[in-house]
Amino acid sequence: MEEMEDMSIEIEENNETVVQSLLNQMDVTDLTANDYIDIDSRLEATQVIDDNEIIDTAQDIVENEEEVEEDKCPSVSHKIALESIQNLLNYLQQSNNVSVSSSVLSGMKDLQRQIKRKQAILYKLFCKIIIILVY
Numbered sequence: 001m002e003e004m005e006d007m008s009i010e011i012e013e014n015n016e017t018v019v020q021s022l023l024n025q026m027d028v029t030d031l032t033a034n035d036y037i038d039i040d041s042r043l044e045a046t047q048v049i050d051d052n053e054i055i056d057t058a059q060d061i062v063e064n065e066e067e068v069e070e071d072k073c074p075s076v077s078h079k080i081a082l083e084s085i086q087n088l089l090n091y092l093q094q095s096n097n098v099s100v101s102s103s104v105l106s107g108m109k110d111l112q113r114q115i116k117r118k119q120a121i122l123y124k125l126f127c128k129i130i131i132i133l134v135y
Contacts, residue, residue: 017033019036019037020032020033023036079119081115082115085112086112092105
């Protein structure tokens with residue numbers, strides 16, 4: 001029995017030596033090997049966390065991640081983009097107290113034309129696919 005205790009002490013001393021060597025290699029001067037090995041025993045547990053609290057915490061993390069994903073820009077179709085641009089142009093025309101430079105209006109109309117072109121290309125492609133599938 002005494003041999004086992006001696007062996008255990010020897011292993012602990014060897015572990016402490018190895019840990020101290022590693023701490024020295026990392027230039028850690030504010031923590032000794034003994035402090036590092038015993039750190040868990042020095043921490044005070046102020047409360048016991050049960051399984052439900054762990055699950056609730058994990059679910060909160062997942063919900064927060066989902067909220068971040070929801071903050072990303074939603075997908076907008078060509079149709080909605082065109083309607084939105086037209087609504088904005090209509091708003092600017094009827095609002096007397098809002099002034100917008102002609103370059104902004106020109107840019108919006110150019111964007112509108114680009115989207116219409118893309119929409120037309122997609123429509124033609126869709127028609128060709130339908131014709132191929134039907135015949």
